[in-house]
Amino acid sequence: MDPRKCPVCSSSDSTLLMQFTPEQLCLNNPSYDLDILREAIKGQEQYLSYSKCNRCSMVFCEKYWDDENLNIVYSDIIMHEKSKEKIFSIDKRRMLLNTWTNILRLLKFQGKIKLDSIKLVDFGCGWGDFLEVVNGSGVEAMGFDQDQQKVNYAKARRHRIAHTPEKLIEFGPVDIFVMNSVIEHIQDVGEIFNLVNSVLTPGGIFVCSVMDYRERFLRKSAKRLKRGLPALTKNLNPVEHVNIYNYDSVLATLEKYGFHFLATRHVLYVTDTYGLKNNMKVIHWFNLIEKWLLKLFSGREFGIQVYALKH
Numbered sequence: 001m002d003p004r005k006c007p008v009c010s011s012s013d014s015t016l017l018m019q020f021t022p023e024q025l026c027l028n029n030p031s032y033d034l035d036i037l038r039e040a041i042k043g044q045e046q047y048l049s050y051s052k053c054n055r056c057s058m059v060f061c062e063k064y065w066d067d068e069n070l071n072i073v074y075s076d077i078i079m080h081e082k083s084k085e086k087i088f089s090i091d092k093r094r095m096l097l098n099t100w101t102n103i104l105r106l107l108k109f110q111g112k113i114k115l116d117s118i119k120l121v122d123f124g125c126g127w128g129d130f131l132e133v134v135n136g137s138g139v140e141a142m143g144f145d146q147d148q149q150k151v152n153y154a155k156a157r158r159h160r161i162a163h164t165p166e167k168l169i170e171f172g173p174v175d176i177f178v179m180n181s182v183i184e185h186i187q188d189v190g191e192i193f194n195l196v197n198s199v200l201t202p203g204g205i206f207v208c209s210v211m212d213y214r215e216r217f218l219r220k221s222a223k224r225l226k227r228g229l230p231a232l233t234k235n236l237n238p239v240e241h242v243n244i245y246n247y248d249s250v251l252a253t254l255e256k257y258g259f260h261f262l263a264t265r266h267v268l269y270v271t272d273t274y275g276l277k278n279n280m281k282v283i284h285w286f287n288l289i290e291k292w293l294l295k296l297f298s299g300r301e302f303g304i305q306v307y308a309l310k311h
């Protein structure tokens with residue numbers, strides 16, 4: 001199969017940036033079983049790599065993982081108990097509540113005063129913990145996830161879960177589409193955004209979170225890998241994360257698929273806390289300040305959550 005093209009600019013001109021060994025990946029991911037990973041990847045070690053697009057600098061895995069290997073990864077290599085523990089974390093719950101608060105605030109920006117038949121999709125809903133947070137009168141929510149263990153748990157908690165992406169289209173059009181920690185996993189990014197566009201109503205709110213890695217951080221990790229050490233973070237892991245985004249590439253992706261960027265989680269939080277309500281101009285200035293401030297911390301790992309409107 002042809003190598004993957006750059007998920008941001010579609011160029012096929014890229015250079016190898018990082019090569020991992022199964023040992024290096026397992027050192028960073030204690031929940032991985034080294035023997036299973038070694039066996040699954042035997043003779044295809046080039047899958048454990050990242051390349052950098054020579055046109056737009058996006059970092060991504062050039063290999064297409066087939067369904068068989070992905071199944072091994074998601075059902076055998078990853079241990080579910082560790083991941084399930086996170087749903088009891090107070091910090092995680094606060095973060096989910098913060099996402100919901102930001103969405104409610106944006107609904108008010110749009111002139112809504114009441115929750116009245118608001119429809120929401122959580123794509124990649126996992127154990128259903130965000131569905132839990134938005135649950136309430138006036139909100140109809142539906143989740144989707146490929147991980148059957150997580151889906152079963154969410155269903156047992158009485159959440160509505162779509163079995164196929166087509167069911168989400170049937171459920172739509174929706175006012176809000178949430179996709180937290182998903183796009184880094186997606187091999188065909190265009191296909192997923194086509195789905196978002198078929199489900200979300202024009203003017204609808206799109207929320208997406210992903211890790212934000214800058215050049216300095218990636219360079220340091222690449223050097224460590226060459227010296228036989230693990231990368232600086234477990235999230236640099238081409239088995240699960242085939243796309244490595246940063247602030248600019250996330251915004252470029254939003255624009256490419258027809259979304260108007262509003263603000264990040266932090267900007268919405270700060271402007272709300274200081275009573276700077278309902279003023280998009282203030283938010284715009286804070287966006288610029290944040291963008292420049294983040295450059296100072298480009299050697300660190302952090303996450304980004306963006307809020308956008310569909311054109």
Ligand SMILES: [Zn+2]
Nearest residue numbers: 006009053056
């Ligand atoms: Zn590119």
